[in-house]
Amino acid sequence: MMLLEMVSGAFPDRTAFTDGSNGQSLTYAQLFESATLRAATVQASGAARLVKLDVSNLGTPLCLFAGACAGVPFVPLNYRLTNDEIEALIHRVTPAYLVTQASRVSVLGAMKDVNAVSTTDFVDDVLHTETFSGEWSMDPEDVAVLLFTSGTTGVPKAAVLRHKHLVSYILGSVEFACAQQDDAALVCVPPYHIAGIAAILSSVYSGRHVVQLPNFSAQAWISLAVEHKVTTAFVVPTMLTRIIEELEEQPSVDLSHLQTLSYGGGKMPLRVIEKAMQVLPHTNFSNAYGLTETSSTIAVLGPEDHRVAVASSDETVRRRLVSVGKPLPGVELEIRDNEGEVLGPGERGEIYVRGEQVSGEYEGRGSVIDKDGWFPTRDAGCLDAGGYLFLEGRADDVIVRGGENLSPGEIEDVLLAHPLVKDAAVVGVPDEQWGEGVAAAVVANKGAKIVVEELQAFVKKHLRSSRVPQVIAVWEELPYNETGKLLRRVVKAELQNFVD
Amino acid sequence: MAELKTGARLQSAVCAGEVMVVTAPQGDVDITCGGAAMVAAGVAGGSGGEQVAIDAEQAVGIVIGKRYISQDESLEVLCVKAGEGSLAMGGNLLLLKETKQLPKTD
Incomplete structure (x- = not known):
């Protein structure tokens, strides 16, 4: 909340968020003011969690910052789950203030200890009756976000991200107010994904305009990128594959304003990234590796690494194009075997990570971080001699x-x-x-x-x-x-x- | 000066400057801005009646969004409101901490 106040003070009239599906937008001053007012409403409801069950829209940043302001954890839920799954998750986070699609309000609002409102009403502040006291908690131990992991095995776990984790990630990687007036980020990852949260926080702290694309299609992505002269974007590999296919069929599309394109969240096939670098020669590519439990990115393969790898005739260097690069400053990485012994370059094992942005905590289960601060990612991988990290799937796989x-x-x-x-x-x-x-x-x-x-x-x-x-x-x-x-x-x- | 907690907000007694504590050393911390002890933000009036002038030796100023650290790196603060005074701990000026220029990933 502090971070938003700083940006709102620096660029009050700059557009903060635009909902790409309807063109509705908020300036930084409006976002700040609205977040404090909604925080008062949420506090008055007595809710312990601010839950959002909806696609990406202006309600997403509003809920994130209103929650921070009210001292109530923000819980974005996956709207693609079945009704039973959704109700089971909501049960775990009551008493809840629920912001959701209008069609769900009556059913979910009837649940015990759930106060449901439609996203439209929440954004338009139809319900506003409260004024904010003007004080928000600055306790770094407060929980900022509860994020249900995709739960590859059994019941989803709720990862706990405290303010100290997120702030540490942002301060360590983003220069305050560094965005230019015309910069725009296109966010198409869902709001219940850590990359969606990180994208909001990074863009806000840099003072950048965020354009939201609620339902991804390659055509819609390209249209919005062109319309808003988007300068930076994050996609998952399957999205990039489709975007590149689409661009090859429409060679007249001009995306030369797209300065940076980051990807992550899955394995990027070598052929796709090579093709992407040909189709978008002006764009800097970055591969980001991170987990929900680590407040997003912990390792990056940067634009220069991409260029060097593509141009190299040395197989070791060329192979780095499918690596996830090197750890961020402030993040340490180790590869360990099943007995916990640290392995050397080229040896496969489980990836362990340590750093201030690493939470490693689940609600109801406590922290899985060991006494020396190391978090077992359950991802398998190895480092090459140059310190580049290669992912080898989940340790369980x-x-x-x-x-x-x-x-x-x-x-x-x-x-x-x-x-x-x-x-x-x-x-x-x-x-x-x-x-x-x-x-x-x-x-x-x-x-x-x-x-x-x-x-x-x-x-x-x-x-x-x-x-x-x-x-x-x-x-x-x-x-x-x-x-x-x-x-x-x-x-x-x-x-x-x-x-x- | 009292013990500092991470997340605490302090304001300058001599300028508009304000900081948030990112990391704090154990025990009592003597943090000053422009030569005068900083006070908890939001405490009305700051130093009360006695008007303190900025120490001319400590008037380089602080910039919003920049992080400042002590030489031993035990104290780190984030400037959340710019001011004309310079920060110091125990009389030693704090240093500007660079944000590593990273490829943007989100």
Whole structure:
């Protein structure tokens, strides 16, 4: 809230947010003033949480800052979940002040300890009756955001992000008021994703205009980027794939104003990023790696790294194009084996991270940070000799075949290097002889015909024979969630059926 | 001067400057702006009747959005309102802390 007050003082009349779906916007002064008034309303309701269940719109920053102002954690929920799942999550955060789509107000508002209003009413302040006392808590230990993780296994966990984590991330990585008058950021990641929260905070502290795209389509993204002369944007890999495909069909589109394009949240295929750098030659690309529990980005592959990697003939340097770069200043990284021993360059293990922005805390479960401050990410990876971090999927995804640990990512990289393969996923399936066996699902390039034996021979040429998929299924597409995460569980289940 | 807590807001007694504490050392901290002890922000009147002038030796000023650290890095504050006075801890001027220029990722 403090950060917003500073920016509002510096650029009161600058446009802060524009809802790309209807053109509605707020200046920084309006955002600050509105957030304090809504904070008073939320306080008066007696709610302990400010919950938002809706697409990205002006209500998102309003709820985030009103919550901070009222000293009430902001809880953005995934509107794509089923009604039962949504009600179960709301039950966990009552008493709640709920800002949601008009169509949901009556049903959810009938729940115990839930005070529901429509986003439209909240933004337009139809309900405003309170005036704010003018004091907000400055306690860095206060919880700023509760974010439900996507929950790859079982019940979603609520990650706790305190003001100290978010402020540490912002102060460490963003120069106050650094944005130019005409700068604009296009935000298309959903508001219940850490990247959506980080994008709001970073843009606000830099004084940048944010254009929101609630429902992603490549065409809508390009239209808004052109209309608002967008200078910076963040996308997940699947979005970038579609944007680049669309741009190739519309060579007349001019995006030369797009200075920086960052991506993250999933594995970026080498071919896509190479193509993107050709199609958008004026744009600086950055790959950001982070987790909800680490207040977003902890490692970055910057624009210069991209250029050097693409231009290099040295395979070690070139490979860095699919790395996630180096840790941010203030963030330390280690790779450890199952026994907790720190591993050297080139050795695969679990990624551990330490730094002030790292929360590592879940509601009701406490902190999983060890006594020395290290957080186990459950992501598998390795560092190269130059300190570049390569992700190898989730630690839980490692395939244990006959006592040997195999990384799906390593095998996927080889499959993706085959000229006929557009996308690939490798998982472990039960195997009587080996305990677990390697299975793959691949997607062919348009018009290409894949022969499974040839693909197996291709993998064998590059990797040890234990890594050759014993089963390869050719699919139309792979299952991804809306934030670009491969749904490995789904792949696994389908491939198990296929094997049976 | 009393103990400082992270998140605390302090205002200058001699100019418009205001800071937020980012990290604070243990124990009592003597933090000054323009040579005069800083007071908790929002406390009306600041130094009361006695008007204090800025010490000319400590009048470089502070800039909004900049972070200032003590030499031993035990104290770090964020300037949230600009002022003409310079910050000091125990009589030693605080240093400007650079934000590392990072590729923008969000």
